[in-house]
Amino acid sequence: MKAIRIHEFGGPDVLKYEDIPEPQPGPNEIQVRVIAAGVNPVDWKIRRGGMKLPLPMTLGFDVAGIVNAVGSDDGGFHPGGSVYAKVAPPHGGYAEYTLVDVSHAALKPKSIGFVEAAAIPTAGLTAWQSLFDVAGLEKGQSVLIHGAAGGVGSFAVQFARWKGAHVIGTASAGNAEFLRSIGADEVIDYKTQQFEDVVHDVDVVLDTIGEDTFERSWGTLKPGGFLVTTVANVPEGAAKSHGVRAKHIMSQSSGKDLARIAAIVDERRIKPIVTTVFPLAEARRAQEMSENGHTRGKIVLRVAEEPKQSGSY
Template sequence: MKAFIIDRYGKKVALRATEMPEPELGKDDVLVQIHAAGVNPLDLKIRDGEFKMILPYRMPLILGNDLAGVVVRVGSRVQQFKPGDEVYARPDDDRIGAFAEFIAIKQGSLAIKPKGLTMEQAASIPLVGLTAWQALVEKADLKKGQKVLIHAGSGGVGTLAIQLAKHLGAIVATTTSTANVEWVKGLGADVVIDYRKDDFEKVLHDYDVVLNSLGTETLEKSLRVLKPGGKLISISGPPDADFAKSAGLSGFLKLVMRLLSYGIRKKAKRRGVSYSFLYMKASGEQLREITALIDSEVIHPVVDRIFPFESTPDALAYVETGRAKGKVIVKVK
């Protein structure tokens, strides 16, 4: 099958088209012919080697963490899916490879694709949808009337998180640049801070939750908009010991992560708020909850650009500019 791979880690390493063997199917696996793949900053971080300590991939590695497609074959223990089903998924993080014609996915990580979406729209949902769900529903336990700040509202995660937070009944603030202010209001944001003109820390007070996807400066400032008891959840680091534990990492890595997050945890404690890191997980079950919200038109996909399969490296380069409005998709079939 055709696939886009890297041969080694590195910032300048180019994604390369090649022929790869079709994936082998385990008893609990579903073989999916990929029609569309979503591109994520995570693909870049994996290419750069940022995850090599916690996710030791074997080379050559097919990149790609989001997909929609059609079931071709199922393993002997699979009961939920059959050939011909239209499905979508974020594959498990040790079994990525969506920039390819086929992928084998654990049945527990897969869900039937929302009926009203094209393959390209469906491929835009899993990773960012699950991230928003796991941050706002699982970790934050966001309730009606609570105030949440979602950074980078025009990005892949931001566009989904704003819609989910509004559905949960929260008052939503977000940060974006001048050109996107009206656009993120259209997604449902109640308060929009133009980060080129205003400092969010001076405008927002007494927030219950902040979802951070930006750098250290934003992370630290975010502490100051929370009220006592508030929750700072970061998906862009630093990782903490709880994450190391849930990921089953070694005692040494647990210690490393405790040290990496020591500063922000200490500052959070001083202000009477909590800090936690989230690394999203594949989940067919949660994807089905998201499907229901899409089917009832509570959540809409936000696709910025669709690239042809042969232009996958260009799609990755576009995501690397950091300016995407919503999701970037590769049309595989």
């Protein structure tokens, strides 16, 4: 099968489109024929050597595809079914076939195609787990979302709106209209406004930017509020000294959470925003675009043609 692999850490040059054997499922695994694979910043962070995973490795975490074979514990999945998942290393998503632990997979939302479904896992799970499992966002509360137009942010805006929260998002001016269209009540142009001058007493901040944005976020929270960040290290004692709570989330693969998200997608309450699709062989262009830091929604790799029937479920 074809896969995008790295044999060393480095720049985009280390990405290789090559032939490797199809992986065979172990006891708790399903083999998925990948139709589409989502692209995330973590993919190029790994490529650059930010996490020293064993090499060679196939990159990519997010897939949507069709179950091709199952292990001895099939977890209720059957060949021919349409699924989506966040795969766990050493398996990778930028490939024609991948292996998924049965607890990490869910049935693909029926109302969307494979390309849109592949946009969901990492960004959708991160937004969901940050807002609800970590920060406990409730109906009627307010949330400030930094990087609201990006992968995590565009899901977070929609989930927070779905929950019934008041949503404030930061983005550049060109994304203001877009953010309103997916549910933001207020949009702050981070290039011309200091968000801490205009946002006060929010219940939750979701920071996907870090550094200065993380530091300036403390003062926007109400006492006891929650600052959840996908990127910044939270210094010990910092939350307490600001009278709030804080956590650096490490999002988890979860078939259960993906099933809940699929249900909300199929109720047409949220939708993945896919702005660019590249063929698998052009993963390099996809990563270079993502590294730019200004993706609206998600970039997805098309690995195979969309099947006419979306599986047998």
